[in-house]
Amino acid sequence: MALNQAEIAQHPAHLELPDNVFVSRLDELGSWCRKNSLWPMPFATACCGIELMATGASRHDLARFGAEVFRFSPRQCDLMIVAGRVVMKMLPVLQRIWQQMLEPKWCISMGACASTGGVFDTYSVVQGIDRFVPVDMYIPGCPPRPEQLIQGIIDLQDKIQREGTVGGDEFAIAARQRPKRALIEHPFAVSPNVAVSPPRLLSS
Amino acid sequence: MTESSPAQPGSTQLATLSAVASQFPNATTSEFRGNVRVVMPRAQLREAAEWLRDERGFDQLIDITCVDYLHYREANERFGLVYLLARTETAERITLRVMLDEPDLTVDSLVPLWEGANWLEREVWDMFGITFAGHPDLRRILLPEEFTAHPLRKDYPLQGRGERHNFPVLTRGGG
Numbered sequence: 001m002a003l004n005q006a007e008i009a010q011h012p013a014h015l016e017l018p019d020n021v022f023v024s025r026l027d028e029l030g031s032w033c034r035k036n037s038l039w040p041m042p043f044a045t046a047c048c049g050i051e052l053m054a055t056g057a058s059r060h061d062l063a064r065f066g067a068e069v070f071r072f073s074p075r076q077c078d079l080m081i082v083a084g085r086v087v088m089k090m091l092p093v094l095q096r097i098w099q100q101m102l103e104p105k106w107c108i109s110m111g112a113c114a115s116t117g118g119v120f121d122t123y124s125v126v127q128g129i130d131r132f133v134p135v136d137m138y139i140p141g142c143p144p145r146p147e148q149l150i151q152g153i154i155d156l157q158d159k160i161q162r163e164g165t166v167g168g169d170e171f172a173i174a175a176r177q178r179p180k181r182a183l184i185e186h187p188f189a190v191s192p193n194v195a196v197s198p199p200r201l202l203s204s
Numbered sequence: 205m206t207e208s209s210p211a212q213p214g215s216t217q218l219a220t221l222s223a224v225a226s227q228f229p230n231a232t233t234s235e236f237r238g239n240v241r242v243v244m245p246r247a248q249l250r251e252a253a254e255w256l257r258d259e260r261g262f263d264q265l266i267d268i269t270c271v272d273y274l275h276y277r278e279a280n281e282r283f284g285l286v287y288l289l290a291r292t293e294t295a296e297r298i299t300l301r302v303m304l305d306e307p308d309l310t311v312d313s314l315v316p317l318w319e320g321a322n323w324l325e326r327e328v329w330d331m332f333g334i335t336f337a338g339h340p341d342l343r344r345i346l347l348p349e350e351f352t353a354h355p356l357r358k359d360y361p362l363q364g365r366g367e368r369h370n371f372p373v374l375t376r377g378g379g
Binding site: 125132133 | 347348351355360361362363364365367368369371372373374375376
């Protein structure tokens, strides 16, 4: 049953708000705060790192999007930007840095090498960091221009606003736990009859 | 410049060649476009390097590297270990080569002669699996310690044997 204006005003649950107050959900408020103060952790290993530096510098000015505070301690960051190829020897370091970052945290895979290995299809280069750490946003390019990185950060902000929750429940949903499609369609080829060393993770 | 054109060996290079040939009759000497090359028997490598350094003035070790001649038609031995030496007084250079074949891939280390040979020999060990007898610290230098192969050998696949996929997968909830 629809109420008319007079009945709404008389309703016991009705609350008169001043003009400068509006109502939102707590999740949206939290996400709004988080998305506008991303603190990037620069994991820059190659030429993408140069573009990452240019993005943070004055000309492209990442501060316009609230993400200019690059910190070199993972404990102070919530956005890992992996810029460049990651080799076997570096991956345990990357995983440890990822583990040291505090929740909620996000990961941007910047450029062709971080996302797929790029042209470096060799024995020592990891073919996409998303095989071993969760990735929220991929940025194409070799290397991507700063505009493209900024677009990636804007898209990540939209994603945080859209699905973010104060308790971080969005990270636990099934779609984020599922293996990447590329992994299902192209599983790892490990040669038979070859002893590979046991998987390693730097002990914490 | 008093030196001859690159296509013609200069007198110093010819002098070096003949001195090496008379000092080490078992060595094979050759010259190509001004480059002096010596293939030395394995047992005489250390002795020859020391002689070149002390008697002929080749005081700088430029590089140590290796070539895998697997599938190479004209090769009799599998590995060619290459030592590049230079004489800093005259900028003269010489290439010293030792051929090695499986299963015995051991040569004398040159660390007692040049400290700089340390990391170069470690890299050759890492990439080709050549053992240097007398090396003070023969560990892998570039690859992770638990790596089991020597990836610059020609029989090692370019994309590896799965080592690059051999890591734990971190997910959102679990780790």
